[in-house]
Amino acid sequence: MSSIIRILCVGIIYYFAAKYFWGIDSIVFTVVIALLATIIVHGISTFRGVKSTKKEYELMTRIEAEAKAKNGSLSAETIKELEEHLNNMEPSGIKIPFINTFVVVLAGYYQKKSEFNKAMDILDKFSKATLDDPSITDTGIMEYYSFRITSCSYLNETDKLESYYNDAMKFIDSKKKKNDLMNVSIKCFKINRAIANGDIDEAETLIAPLLESDKSDDVVGAYIFMARCAAKRGDKQKVCEYFDKAAELSAKGMDEDALKLRKEYILDRMN
Numbered sequence: 001m002s003s004i005i006r007i008l009c010v011g012i013i014y015y016f017a018a019k020y021f022w023g024i025d026s027i028v029f030t031v032v033i034a035l036l037a038t039i040i041v042h043g044i045s046t047f048r049g050v051k052s053t054k055k056e057y058e059l060m061t062r063i064e065a066e067a068k069a070k071n072g073s074l075s076a077e078t079i080k081e082l083e084e085h086l087n088n089m090e091p092s093g094i095k096i097p098f099i100n101t102f103v104v105v106l107a108g109y110y111q112k113k114s115e116f117n118k119a120m121d122i123l124d125k126f127s128k129a130t131l132d133d134p135s136i137t138d139t140g141i142m143e144y145y146s147f148r149i150t151s152c153s154y155l156n157e158t159d160k161l162e163s164y165y166n167d168a169m170k171f172i173d174s175k176k177k178k179n180d181l182m183n184v185s186i187k188c189f190k191i192n193r194a195i196a197n198g199d200i201d202e203a204e205t206l207i208a209p210l211l212e213s214d215k216s217d218d219v220v221g222a223y224i225f226m227a228r229c230a231a232k233r234g235d236k237q238k239v240c241e242y243f244d245k246a247a248e249l250s251a252k253g254m255d256e257d258a259l260k261l262r263k264e265y266i267l268d269r270m271n
Contacts, residue, residue: 056098057098059081059082059085059098059102060098060101060102062078063078063082063101063102063105066078067105073255074105074109079106079109082102082105082106083106085102086102086103086106086122086125086126098135099126099129099130099133100129100130100131100133100135100136100140100144101140103122103123103126103129103130103144104130104140104143104144104147106122107119107122107123107144107147108143108147110122111147111150111151112258112261113258113261114154114258114261114262114264114265116150116151116154116155117151117155119147119151120148120151120152120155123144123147123148123151130144131144138175138179138182139181141171142168142171142181142182142185145164145167145168145171145185145189146185146188146189148160148164148168149161149164149165149168149188149189149192149193150188150192152164152192152196153192153193153195153196154265156196157196158196158197161192161193161196162193165189165193168185168189169186169189172185172186184218187206187209187210188221190206191203191206191207191225194206195225195228195229195232198232200229200232200233203225203229204226204229207222207225207226207229210222210225211223211226216249219246219249220246220249223242223243223245223246224242224243224246224259224262226238226242227239227242227243227246227263227266228266230242231266231267231269231270234270236267236270239263239266239267239270240263240267243259243262243263246259247259
């Protein structure tokens with residue numbers, strides 16, 4: 001419907017331009033000029049859209065293939081291309097294929113590198129385009145809120161965290177059936193919230209069940225949470241001990257370099 005309205009508007013503009021600015025008196029000739037101009041403009045717009053969609057699809061295909069081959073990791077070259085692609089893009093007023101996937105992938109990369117401000121910036125820029133995209137899945141929305149809440153927690157932006165926490169919980173409550181991802185996310189949201197607010201005893205109580213999980217990813221995440229709690233208590237030795245325990249386990253998406261960067265991030269902010 002919006003495309004039809006756009007075409008009609010362009011046609012009307014060219015009709016009046018032909019009649020009043022170009023001085024063409026023939027109604028038939030004026031209408032023909034307007035129609036031709038509309039067809040040309042619409043054709044150029046469609047061509048650009050097809051070309052853009054093809055580029056988006058090719059980039060998405062490469063990202064999926066590389067992530068699958070490298071256990072979720074992406075090369076520096078691919079990340080640079082994705083950064084340039086999103087930085088040169090205007091988020092308002094256009095339909096962007098795969099936008100939610102691109103934004104979530106890049107935000108996840110920044111979080112992995114402990115660059116939480118960058119994660120927030122890219123999420124800020126494309127927030128509306130991401131959440132309004134009809135193709136975004138429940139998993140994508142949960143990842144979006146997870147990056148938001150985690151970043152706010154590390155940055156100690158408690159007011160923003162509370163806002164995103166409430167939005168995330170409203171989304172979760174709107175679902176009749178909660179999957180495993182939602183259940184784990186709820187725990188992580190609450191832990192991040194407690195740590196940011198300085199409720200360390202509450203945070204440690206929430207972390208305890210994760211330490212008993214049979215999933216290595218959950219346990220690694222729990223040790224990182226415990227390290228953050230130790231940091232809040234000013235215990236550098238405990239921070240290092242918890243990260244050593246985390247490093248002993250292999251976790252998808254949290255490799256040795258990522259753990260090192262997270263440890264450095266936490267220790268730097270204790271000095």
